[in-house]
Ligand code: UDP
């Protein structure tokens with residue numbers, strides 16, 4: 001589709017490993033859209049070359065020109081203390097401030113429509129119809145209980161690049177005393193209070209596998225998103241319980257073909273949310 005692109009973000013070599021698997025997976029779905037990797041200078045040259053060879057289009061970006069006060073408030077040790085991650089672990093290289101760099105996709109004005117996808121995700125089926133969805137669509141941040149459908153997850157979303165939008169975002173982002181608990185996610189949910197919901201299958205969060213197993217329906221899943229612990233950090237505290245989901249990531253990352261989704265193992269755990277009152 002001309003004028004359309006998938007966009008991801010990579011600010012260190014760790015996430016370049018994720019982006020490589022993401023690009024491979026997208027190409028396996030048959031998409032011909034550009035796959036833009038916004039990256040900072042911190043990423044090694046050979047990693048960037050690999051991403052290009054896989055079919056990515058490199059776009060070097062700077063971190064946002066945020067104030068010292070903003071940077072201090074969102075520094076890794078400060079944010080992890082004020083707003084701890086008590087549901088799972090973040091990788092050691094996860095730098096909360098870097099997340100805001102996602103907003104730079106609104107500067108990619110050469111594209112009419114983009115779909116942003118976190119580097120810790122893989123596509124299982126073609127997602128090109130996302131380019132026909134309006135700004136701003138995102139899936140619910142559901143991975144623990146059905147009560148979370150009102151929350152938005154900013155790992156996958158649709159947008160219309162526009163310099164004026166980007167400028168407005170910068171002004172609203174970095175105001176005196178600003179603290180965005182979950183970084184770009186909290187900001188985007190505030191900036192687009194009437195966000196449209198994508199089907200949850202466009203952003204199937206890996207914890208659904210063990211927390212809400214009845215929601216896990218392989219043939220419906222478009223994108224799997226490995227939030228918290230990363231599949232390239234395998235083994236990690238959740239890797240045994242997530243084994244089939246992580247194995248799929250390795251298969252794609254290591255050059256394998258996409259399996260027939262209907263043949264993949266189903267989650268085995270009991271679903272506590274599957275009571276009669278939820279029927
Ligand atoms: N990211 C990055 N470097 C960082 C942190 C984040 O490049 O230090 C990018 C990367 O694309 C990543 C996304 O921002 O997938 C959001 O972070 P992450 O996926 O770790 O958050 P989670 O999905 O676990 O909430």
Ligand code: MN
Nearest residue numbers: 118120155227
């Ligand atoms: Mn993510």
